Amino acid sequence: MTMATGTTEGREANGTGGSGGIISRHGAVLFRIVALSALLLLISQIAFAWFSLNEFEKVLRPQLERKAEVVGRAVGNLVRYSVDDLGFPPERLVGVDAYFTRIMHANPDIDFMALLDAGGGVLSLDGISAEDFTTIDLSEAVPGATVPSSASEHVAAPFPISVDGTVVATLIVGVSLEYVSDRLSDIYLDVITVIVVSWLVTLEFMLFFMNTKLTTPLNGISIALARGQKGVFADRVVSRARDEVGLVTASINDLIHALQQKYDDFRFELHEVRSAQLDKAVVQRVQAVKNRVDARLRFSGGEDIRPSSSLQIRIPLFLLMFSEELSRPFLPIFISRLVPAETTVSHEFMIGFPITLFMFVAAVLTPFGGVLSDRFGARRVFILGAIPATIGYFGTFLTQGYLDFIMWRTFSGVGYGLIFIAAQAWVAENTRGRHMAQEMSVFVGAVFVGMICGPPFGGIIAARLGYEATFLLSAGLAFVSGLIVYSMLDNSMGKRVRAGTRLGISGARMLLLDPRFFAVTFLAAVPGKFIVTGFFFYLLPLHLNAVGNSQSVIGWLMMLYGLSTFALLPLVSRFADRSGQYPVLVGLGVGLTGAGCLAILPELGIPNPNVAAAISILCLGVGHALSLPSQLAIIQQAAARFHGAVGPASAISAYRVIERLGLVMGPLVAAPLAIAFGTAGAIVGLGLITLAFVPFYAFAMYLSRNRPGAAMGELS
Amino acid sequence: MTIGFSTRIAMALAVILSVGLGVTGILSIQTFERTLGEFLSTRFQFVVDDVRQRIETQLDLGLELSDMQNVPLIMDAYLRDDSQILTIEVFEETGTVVHSTDTSFVGDVVTEDWMQAWNESGDRNNWFLFQRDAGVVGSLIRDSFDRDVGSVALRYSRDYLDDTVRVHRSVLLGAGIVNVVIILFLALFGSLQVLRRPLRDLRDLNDSVRRMAARKFGADVDDGDSRLYDELPEYGDFARSVQEAQDLISEATAEVRRIDEEQAGRA
Numbered sequence: 001m002t003m004a005t006g007t008t009e010g011r012e013a014n015g016t017g018g019s020g021g022i023i024s025r026h027g028a029v030l031f032r033i034v035a036l037s038a039l040l041l042l043i044s045q046i047a048f049a050w051f052s053l054n055e056f057e058k059v060l061r062p063q064l065e066r067k068a069e070v071v072g073r074a075v076g077n078l079v080r081y082s083v084d085d086l087g088f089p090p091e092r093l094v095g096v097d098a099y100f101t102r103i104m105h106a107n108p109d110i111d112f113m114a115l116l117d118a119g120g121g122v123l124s125l126d127g128i129s130a131e132d133f134t135t136i137d138l139s140e141a142v143p144g145a146t147v148p149s150s151a152s153e154h155v156a157a158p159f160p161i162s163v164d165g166t167v168v169a170t171l172i173v174g175v176s177l178e179y180v181s182d183r184l185s186d187i188y189l190d191v192i193t194v195i196v197v198s199w200l201v202t203l204e205f206m207l208f209f210m211n212t213k214l215t216t217p218l219n220g221i222s223i224a225l226a227r228g229q230k231g232v233f234a235d236r237v238v239s240r241a242r243d244e245v246g247l248v249t250a251s252i253n254d255l256i257h258a259l260q261q262k263y264d265d266f267r268f269e270l271h272e273v274r275s276a277q278l279d280k281a282v283v284q285r286v287q288a289v290k291n292r293v294d295a296r297l298r299f300s301g302g303e304d305i306r307p308s309s310s311l312q313i314r315i316p317l318f319l320l321m322f323s324e325e326l327s328r329p330f331l332p333i334f335i336s337r338l339v340p341a342e343t344t345v346s347h348e349f350m351i352g353f354p355i356t357l358f359m360f361v362a363a364v365l366t367p368f369g370g371v372l373s374d375r376f377g378a379r380r381v382f383i384l385g386a387i388p389a390t391i392g393y394f395g396t397f398l399t400q401g402y403l404d405f406i407m408w409r410t411f412s413g414v415g416y417g418l419i420f421i422a423a424q425a426w427v428a429e430n431t432r433g434r435h436m437a438q439e440m441s442v443f444v445g446a447v448f449v450g451m452i453c454g455p456p457f458g459g460i461i462a463a464r465l466g467y468e469a470t471f472l473l474s475a476g477l478a479f480v481s482g483l484i485v486y487s488m489l490d491n492s493m494g495k496r497v498r499a500g501t502r503l504g505i506s507g508a509r510m511l512l513l514d515p516r517f518f519a520v521t522f523l524a525a526v527p528g529k530f531i532v533t534g535f536f537f538y539l540l541p542l543h544l545n546a547v548g549n550s551q552s553v554i555g556w557l558m559m560l561y562g563l564s565t566f567a568l569l570p571l572v573s574r575f576a577d578r579s580g581q582y583p584v585l586v587g588l589g590v591g592l593t594g595a596g597c598l599a600i601l602p603e604l605g606i607p608n609p610n611v612a613a614a615i616s617i618l619c620l621g622v623g624h625a626l627s628l629p630s631q632l633a634i635i636q637q638a639a640a641r642f643h644g645a646v647g648p649a650s651a652i653s654a655y656r657v658i659e660r661l662g663l664v665m666g667p668l669v670a671a672p673l674a675i676a677f678g679t680a681g682a683i684v685g686l687g688l689i690t691l692a693f694v695p696f697y698a699f700a701m702y703l704s705r706n707r708p709g710a711a712m713g714e715l716s
Numbered sequence: 717m718t719i720g721f722s723t724r725i726a727m728a729l730a731v732i733l734s735v736g737l738g739v740t741g742i743l744s745i746q747t748f749e750r751t752l753g754e755f756l757s758t759r760f761q762f763v764v765d766d767v768r769q770r771i772e773t774q775l776d777l778g779l780e781l782s783d784m785q786n787v788p789l790i791m792d793a794y795l796r797d798d799s800q801i802l803t804i805e806v807f808e809e810t811g812t813v814v815h816s817t818d819t820s821f822v823g824d825v826v827t828e829d830w831m832q833a834w835n836e837s838g839d840r841n842n843w844f845l846f847q848r849d850a851g852v853v854g855s856l857i858r859d860s861f862d863r864d865v866g867s868v869a870l871r872y873s874r875d876y877l878d879d880t881v882r883v884h885r886s887v888l889l890g891a892g893i894v895n896v897v898i899i900l901f902l903a904l905f906g907s908l909q910v911l912r913r914p915l916r917d918l919r920d921l922n923d924s925v926r927r928m929a930a931r932k933f934g935a936d937v938d939d940g941d942s943r944l945y946d947e948l949p950e951y952g953d954f955a956r957s958v959q960e961a962q963d964l965i966s967e968a969t970a971e972v973r974r975i976d977e978e979q980a981g982r983a
Contacts, residue, residue: 029910029911029914032910033725033907033910033911036903036906036907036910037729037732037733037903040729040733040899040902040903040906041732041733041736041737041899043899044733044736044737044895044896044898044899045736045737045740047895048737048740048741048744048888048891048892048895049740049744051888051891052741052744052745052748052884052888052891055884055887055888056748056751056752056884059748059752059880059884060751060752060755063752063755063756063759064755066759067755067758067759067762070759070762070763070797070798071762073797074762074763074766074794077793106762106765107758107762109758183751183755186751187747187748187751190743190747191743191744191747194739194740194743194744194747195740197739197743198736198737198739198740198743199736201735201736201739202732202733202735202736205732205735206728206729206732209728209732213721213724213725213728214721222950224954225950225951225953225954226950226954228954228957228958229950229953229954229957230957231957231960231961233958233961243721243724244721244915244918244919244922245721245918247918247922248918248921248922248925251921251922251925251926251929252925254925254926254929255925255926255928255929255958258929259958259961259962259965262962262965262966263965265969266965266968266969266972269969269972269973269976270968270972273972273973273975273976276976277979279979282975282979285975286972286975289968289971289972289975290968292964292968293964293965293968296960296961296964297961297964297965456743460742460743460746463746463750
């Protein structure tokens with residue numbers, strides 16, 4: 001017999017005792033080690049980035065000066081041609097100002113241009129005031145080489161224009177130092193992105209390592225101790241570790257085995273004595289002794305304690321999300337190459353179709369994934385999902401045409417849909433008691449880290465090795481993800497969930513008639529997803545581009561969403577579990593996401609559009625951190641209220657299906673709003689629509705407050 | 717042979733931190749290469765734009781693309797001034813080269829890649845191509861009726877870009893190795909500090925459990941065990957339960973033997 005035990009169970013088996021020892025407080029050790037590695041990595045990365053940026057600057061600045069030389073020489077040749085070949089004296093040249101303006105317009109790195117006569121008088125000047133120009137000391141300048149101006153905003157290069165050996169004019173080309181700073185700022189933002197991405201990946205692996213090597217095995221020890229305290233010495237802790245934790249585990253197993261042996265010896269003697277006796281009174285005395293021992297101790301009916309944790313799913317899920325997100329930056333470009341030249345529908349539709357189909361297949365598989373997870377266990381469904389995902393990515397790597405591509409992406413969509421639900425089901429299976437939001441933040445966190453880290457890596461790999469190679473890497477990661485689940489996750493989890501918990505029509509009806517389930521899906525999850533696709537995916541990049549941001553700045557600003565959600569998830573979910581105020585947090589989260597969009601409103605007087613956008617993005621991130629784990633906790637509560645009639649995975653999959661309505665609706669609502677009011681107006685409009693859901697949600701929750709199971713305490 | 721937990725942690729930190737720094741390094745170099753490439757191409761873009769403008773001026777005056785005598789001179793001047801420029805070519809909408817700094821190319825048809833990049837440039841004036849040995853910057857030539865009549869294309873050597881990136885990669889690799897060594901030392905020292913007490917507890921726990929397994933009936937607990945009982949209360953409760961079990965079984969065994977001996981005496 002086997003017993004798989006989740007983190008929470010272990011924690012609770014352990015009681016609240018503990019004065020700081022390794023067993024009861026291994027979370028603190030985990031935190032310290034992860035914090036230490038995170039801090040060291042951050043320090044080393046910042047030092048490394050600072051060093052590399054200094055090196056970059058040394059190379060980039062001379063390139064700008066080369067550019068000034070090329071421009072100076074080209075324009076100088078043209079002036080010389082006009083003066084020497086065509087015979088126009090420099091002071092009678094016309095259209096020079098307009099020519100300078102055109103060059104500067106096409107070359108933002110050129111800051112100013114000036115044409116001086118032989119005596120140094122200004123004939124034409126553009127891009128700088130005459131006053132500032134006088135501050136530039138060119139007396140010691142080598143022709144064609146740059147000198148810094150005292151205004152220190154630019155470097156200037158003089159280009160003397162000679163006719164028959166006599167300098168008749170001098171062209172001055174000024175290069176903007178601000179341009180160098182701007183480009184370096186872009187690199188700074190890229191480097192910050194790089195640091196954040198690699199930092200998050202590192203943290204994920206460190207957490208997984210510590211969880212596998214320390215937290216989960218100690219959890220097993222903790223359970224054995226807790227059962228031993230109750231006089232149960234029948235179990236064996238399963239551990240393959242050969243370190244200090246493994247040795248303790250082995251010693252405890254040996255101790256339990258020694259006790260069992262001692263008990264067996266006692267029983268043998270007892271049996272010998274009893275079988276040799278004919279006197280019933282003596283037999284009864286002997287039996288009374290045995291009963292006294294058996295009343296206090298238990299040595300039979302042993303179980304294998306296989307400690308498990310919701311965190312165990314985090315790396316496999318992260319790898320899968322990461323593998324899918326790798327192709328995010330170039331997928332439309334890749335598809336456009338495969339679209340046949342002659343098509344009956346538009347090229348744009350042909351590009352969008354496989355993306356939509358992928359999401360559709362994943363959505364269709366969602367309820368099946370839930371049912372399968374409830375029936376066969378999350379582990380098996382995860383592995384089942386990893387197979388088509390791997391085949392799909394590998395097929396995409398080999399794809400030759402548009403139809404091939406659609407077929408392989410459908411495979412990947414099947415895998416993605418199954419795994420997405422199986423991972424949540426695993427977390428639900430390992431969640432007990434008062435830690436629902438914290439455990440669910442494991443799932444949400446892995447998804448967000450995958451979303452943050454995948455695209456930058458994918459872009460780089462695609463640039464280096466090509467689009468196809470990126471899909472090959474995705475296939476490898478999906479395979480590894482399945483392999484980790486196969487080799488490291490316990491096989492017995494599915495046995496916990498009874499067959500017959502699948503979501504039939506009656507189950508779906510029960511869920512939809514549950515006011516809390518209805519409120520959290522239709523009135524919170526739908527607007528929550530609606531604003532993600534409508535505002536974040538669709539309108540925000542357009543808005544940020546319209547106000548003049550580079551791709552780096554847009555990418556960095558958009559990363560704030562994932563980062564803020566990821567950073568706040570552990571804190572907020574812990575607070576949610578402690579307070580039990582899941583419905584309030586969901587309402588606050590939805591309200592905050594809607595209110596954040598209003599920051600774009602010009603009437604609010606936020607002068608910098610990027611600051612306004614950052615506020616909106618942060619509100620979205622914080623709002624989702626507040627709301628997502630609590631939504632999932634409420635869904636689990638809803639499933640628990642039906643006492644097995646609806647399994648947790650089925651309830652989650654029903655929630656996911658409804659939530660996707662919001663995903664579809666976002667761009668459909670945003671597009672006409674943008675046409676009518678512009679992107680900024682549409683963002684504000686989406687915010688107002690989202691806010692409008694809040695009172696309905698609050699009212700629905702208020703109505704359901706007295707229903708059975710509404711209170712947290714009843715469920716835990 | 718067992719590998720200690722702190723060694724495992726240090727090894728894991730070594731691998732994970734090295735990977736983290738490696739990723740930072742790779743992504744930084746990638747960013748640098750892209751930015752340097754953009755800085756280089758903006759210079760060459762100016763050159764092709766200048767050549768294009770001069771060609772378009774002459775097109776406006778009614779000259780045919782292939783008849784412009786001064787275009788090769790302008791292109792040659794740019795080629796002389798910049799050693800990174802490999803060739804500058806002007807080709808018609810059919811892809812036939814009409815002017816080139818390498819006269820042997822005149823009359824040839826440009827490669828399919830160039831034509832595709834030119835065709836895909838759409839409304840933009842410039843097109844770019846990165847080939848294995850060279851970068852290409854192109855500019856669309858439009859006549860006075862805004863029709864695309866050809867393109868100017870400049871091939872520049874990737875040697876400078878590749879060499880600079882290679883040098884920086886080596887410099888960053890060196891800096892990265894130094895960084896990793898320092899950080900690993902700190903990681904090892906830090907993890908040993910963090911794990912000192914937990915590992916001591918685990919070792920003591922292991923010793924205590926082994927002593928308990930070998931404990932004789934009624935024996936008192938060791939001093940070290942009593943410390944553990946205080947510091948790890950859950951283990952203390954477990955140990956007391958084990959002792960109780962050991963004593964209970966011993967007492968029960970003794971009682972059964974006593975009953976057996978009593979009966980044997982009576983017999």
